[in-house]
Amino acid sequence: MHAWIAKQQYLIDFTLSSLARRKAKNFGLLLVYTLIVFLLASVMLFTHALRHEAAHLLEGAPEVVLQRMVAGRHDLIPPGYLERLGRIRGVQHKEGRLWGYYYDPVVKANYTFMVPGKENIATGTLVVGAGLARARGLAVGNVISFRSYAGNLFPFSVARILPQDSELVSADLVLMSEGDFRRFFDIAPGYFTDIALSVANPLEVRNVATKLAQQFPDSRPILREEILRTYESIFNWREGIVLALASLAILAFAIFAWEKASGLSAEEKREIGILKAIGWETGDVIKMKFWEGALVSLAAFLIGYVAAYLHVFRFSSALFTPVLKGWAVLYPRFELTPVIDGFQVATLFFFTVFPYAAATLVPIWRAAITDPDSVMR
Amino acid sequence: MIFQSAIIALLLASLVCVGLLIGSAPYAVDIIRHWNINSGSEKQLLLERRTYLLSTLLGFVFATQLVALLLFVFNADKMSSMFVGAMCAVGTLNVNAFGFPALFAQIVVFFLAASWLVINHVDTRACDYPLVRIKYILLLALLPLLLVAAALQWRYFLGLKADVITSCCGSLFSEDAKGLSGDAAAAPLLPTMIAFYATLALAAGAGFFYRLRQRGAYFVALFSMLAFIVAMAGILSFVSLYIYEHPHHHCPFCVLKPEYDYQGYWLYLPLFIGTAAGLGVGAIQPFARIASLTSIVPAVARKLATLAGVMWLLFAAVASFMIVNSRLVLLAG
Numbered sequence: 001m002h003a004w005i006a007k008q009q010y011l012i013d014f015t016l017s018s019l020a021r022r023k024a025k026n027f028g029l030l031l032v033y034t035l036i037v038f039l040l041a042s043v044m045l046f047t048h049a050l051r052h053e054a055a056h057l058l059e060g061a062p063e064v065v066l067q068r069m070v071a072g073r074h075d076l077i078p079p080g081y082l083e084r085l086g087r088i089r090g091v092q093h094k095e096g097r098l099w100g101y102y103y104d105p106v107v108k109a110n111y112t113f114m115v116p117g118k119e120n121i122a123t124g125t126l127v128v129g130a131g132l133a134r135a136r137g138l139a140v141g142n143v144i145s146f147r148s149y150a151g152n153l154f155p156f157s158v159a160r161i162l163p164q165d166s167e168l169v170s171a172d173l174v175l176m177s178e179g180d181f182r183r184f185f186d187i188a189p190g191y192f193t194d195i196a197l198s199v200a201n202p203l204e205v206r207n208v209a210t211k212l213a214q215q216f217p218d219s220r221p222i223l224r225e226e227i228l229r230t231y232e233s234i235f236n237w238r239e240g241i242v243l244a245l246a247s248l249a250i251l252a253f254a255i256f257a258w259e260k261a262s263g264l265s266a267e268e269k270r271e272i273g274i275l276k277a278i279g280w281e282t283g284d285v286i287k288m289k290f291w292e293g294a295l296v297s298l299a300a301f302l303i304g305y306v307a308a309y310l311h312v313f314r315f316s317s318a319l320f321t322p323v324l325k326g327w328a329v330l331y332p333r334f335e336l337t338p339v340i341d342g343f344q345v346a347t348l349f350f351f352t353v354f355p356y357a358a359a360t361l362v363p364i365w366r367a368a369i370t371d372p373d374s375v376m377r
Numbered sequence: 378m379i380f381q382s383a384i385i386a387l388l389l390a391s392l393v394c395v396g397l398l399i400g401s402a403p404y405a406v407d408i409i410r411h412w413n414i415n416s417g418s419e420k421q422l423l424l425e426r427r428t429y430l431l432s433t434l435l436g437f438v439f440a441t442q443l444v445a446l447l448l449f450v451f452n453a454d455k456m457s458s459m460f461v462g463a464m465c466a467v468g469t470l471n472v473n474a475f476g477f478p479a480l481f482a483q484i485v486v487f488f489l490a491a492s493w494l495v496i497n498h499v500d501t502r503a504c505d506y507p508l509v510r511i512k513y514i515l516l517l518a519l520l521p522l523l524l525v526a527a528a529l530q531w532r533y534f535l536g537l538k539a540d541v542i543t544s545c546c547g548s549l550f551s552e553d554a555k556g557l558s559g560d561a562a563a564a565p566l567l568p569t570m571i572a573f574y575a576t577l578a579l580a581a582g583a584g585f586f587y588r589l590r591q592r593g594a595y596f597v598a599l600f601s602m603l604a605f606i607v608a609m610a611g612i613l614s615f616v617s618l619y620i621y622e623h624p625h626h627h628c629p630f631c632v633l634k635p636e637y638d639y640q641g642y643w644l645y646l647p648l649f650i651g652t653a654a655g656l657g658v659g660a661i662q663p664f665a666r667i668a669s670l671t672s673i674v675p676a677v678a679r680k681l682a683t684l685a686g687v688m689w690l691l692f693a694a695v696a697s698f699m700i701v702n703s704r705l706v707l708l709a710g
Contacts, residue, residue: 044382206461229459233539236459240380247385282429283501343383343451350386350448354441358393361437365430 008291011284015291018271029260030300036253037304037352038311040246044344045312046320047239049336054231056337057169058224062196063205065222066212079190081216088197088211090204096192098181102146102174107135113174113181117196121177125159131171133161148184156180242320243351250351254359261363266375272367273375285368293360297353305348313338383452384534390445391527394438398520401431405513414505428509432497435516438523439490446483449530453480454630459539466630475533482526487649488656489519495657496664499677503669511664566615566707573611577693580604580655584686587658591675594662597682601655604689608648616644616696619703643695651688654681 019026068075082096098115111132121127128138138144138158145155162170182189197212199205202225209221264272272285311317313336379385408424408431453466453476460472470476493515500508580600587597612629620632620640632641658678665674 225458229539232458236382237380239382240385243382243385244380247389282426286429286433343448343455346444346448346451347383347386350390350444351382354386354390354393357437358397361397361434362430365433368429369426 008287011288012291012295015288015295018288019292019295022265022268025260025265026296029257030296030303032253032256033296033300033352033356034304034307036249037301037348038307039249040243040351041305041308041348042311042317042320043239043242043246044348045308045340046317046336047235048341048344049312049339051232051235052339053168053336054235055228058228058231061224061227063199063202063224064197064209064212066195066197066216066219067222068194068216068219070218074194076187077192077195082192082195085195085212085215088208088215090199090201090208091197092200093198095196097194097196098178098187099193100181100185104136104146109135109172111172111174113176113184115178115181116175119175121159121175123177123179124156125177126156127160127162127175128158129162129170129173130164130167132174133158146184148186150186154180154184250355254355257356258359258363261360262366264367268367269370269375272370273372276370277372277376282368286364289360289364289367293357293364297356301349301353304352305345309338309340312336379534381452381456383448383455387445387448387452387530388534390441391530394441395523395527397434397438398516398523401434402517402520404431405516409510409513409517412509414509425506428506431513431516432501435490435497436494439487439494442483442487442490446480446487449480449483450630450633454634456537465628467628473533473536475529475536479526479529479533482522482529486519486522486526488653489522491653492656492660493519495660495677495681499661499664499670499673502673502677503667505669507667507669508664569611569614570708573607573615573696574693576600576604576607577689580651581686581689581693584655584658584682584684584689587682588679588686591679594658594665594678594682597655597685598659598662601652601658601685601689604655605648605652608692611696612644615707616699618707619700619705622703622705624705624707640699644692644699647688647692647695651685651692654688655685657681658685 066077068077068081077096082094085091085094095117097117100113102111102113103109104111109132116127119127126144132138136144138161140158140161143155143157145153147153156176162173162175176184181187197208199208205223205225209223212219212221275285276282311319316335379388404427408427411420412424413421450466453469456469457465460469470480493512496508496512496515500506500512580597580603583593583597583600587593609629612632613627617627617629617632618624620637621628630641631637632644633639634641658681661674661678664670665678
């Protein structure tokens, strides 16, 4: 075993010095390789962080939301509906929610108006999200007027601006009191936008939803796990599309690696010839070339991955946001929580090192079978 | 659901591997037909050189299969959130009829590939390469298997469809979807436990017996194969329960997760190495009488048998340690 390790050590030693002797050629390969790793790793880190963020956000969402449908469109929950829900076994808590959208022609953006369930907000005041405050230039104490859909102007004063760290969800949020909300949108007492139900036992959620669907044929229950699944598959799909497009780049890279590995210079050929003349076997040359590939791959993978990490989590992935994030007028500014996943690293490895290794196999062999006499003559 | 990074990676890997093997098949046929170690012709020289390429290539393909096997299981586990009722990898693999067959095919390919590599190793140690023909005939036999494994994987991934809400009409998938259970069939506890330890003892014993007496090589292979099956059954029926400390969670994959401190690797690594080594002992035994291999085969087999014996002991020890350390009590009194 010791002899084997020592042999590999000497091989690595030799390979490193041989790589150092041809800096320019190897540097070009390393650069392209690193770029490929960087590109793919950025996409993967970014989507994974987004997935993580979505799952994290939805942890606080109600397990089931019940919406009423009229002619296939979402409608208000009429009075008495909440009471008719009665006591469904497994439901811990139920509440009618009030929320809606408002288009502000000043900044050409949609706001989400909402009555908070727990917090009490004084009549005539608002709590606004940081993105909105930025867009309209609001500060605490300012007065802002909205024209309701009935045509009346409603002045509000800003009581508070929501903290920046919740901006991913609260950029366009406007919180107001129940009375203000009903007056502004002209919604009669007893009506609600939808109903939120919290269910403690995750195994019960589907039963509760089935019961709701039977009891209220005019409604649709939306489960948190379904929302989560949908987000997951959207992000996965986007990542997959980008990677599928990038596979062209990978193909180009594989061809490049093939060319680099097979285009041995006369000097390299002579080197291999000399090695074989002094007793190296074909297998040893293949091993040396294997270590060469492994070292280059490792360096490119590490540098590329670290660069991608910095790009995504330090520089907010400036290069890819338009494709992967989606867009909106009031786009939230947010910092992603750094998450690294072993599974992602393994997948990335398959996308980069695997094609490289596959592309260099045959050229390595071609180099290794070189006849000493034919190159030294 | 092809547009998933891990699925693309797996399909890419199986495509490249199948492509490499198919590409090398004509060379293999050429070697089978024209190999003649006593000839000094240019053709023979070329063939000898090609054997280097083919064995490097196969080593690469089989190493890839190993990593792909791991990725396949991980991916199945990751995707469990996309399907109603799937709690972990078992549920995802059950989504369509091709999940488990694909996994099994991959495991079989892995073990056969390992045996091939052992034969290859023995052959290259001998001065006259006595097994070249047999090696490449075996390689051609392996090719359809790899094709089947790749095809099963394609079918499995193509058949996956996530239960996702569409924006206009949220519908309740959960209502009519049949539950995908994470429960595997459980055997009666005490007989399973006895069979588990007895088979492990046989497998380890056969390994050490071969080390001492150089006899019973086929038994090492046979018992290793048997021990692999029984060990998987044991993990399913009770070892996993002790790890999860839950009397009904029979999943063989969740043990690999961080929630359980990656304990599964301590089980699966010895299990797979032990089985591969044990099978290798049997795989080279038919060639022990070939003149140039009379000393090489026993030496290699001895090392492998020792490795198998140690791995089976280690596996038994790890499993026992997990059972003893668990707070779950399945056998009272």
